[in-house]
């Protein structure tokens with residue numbers, strides 16, 4: 756297993772019911788959380804996957820971010836998750852986030 760090196764994945768699951776404003780949850784982001792956990796585990800990557808309620812990039816969702824300060828993924832689909840996890844794994848294994 757590879758540790759998280761201080762990284763974590765944040766998935767926006769905000770859902771705006773009764774609104775025409777787009778939201779990540781409204782575009783199915785909740786389904787991505789469980790799949791992300793599975794894909795990380797399959798790679799032996801111990802990376803926390805956390806949910807949040809809005810990055811402020813709602814029209815570009817579903818949105819996922821490697822935190823702190825890592826890659827920001829927009830328009831994520833379930834089909835795109837293996838590539839996302841591969842990219843994230845390369846960053847995580849390379850070392851901890853840069854501190855300010």
Ligand code: FES
Pocket residue numbers: 767768769770777778779780808809810811812813814816818
């Ligand atoms: S609803 Fe996901 S970024 Fe705003």
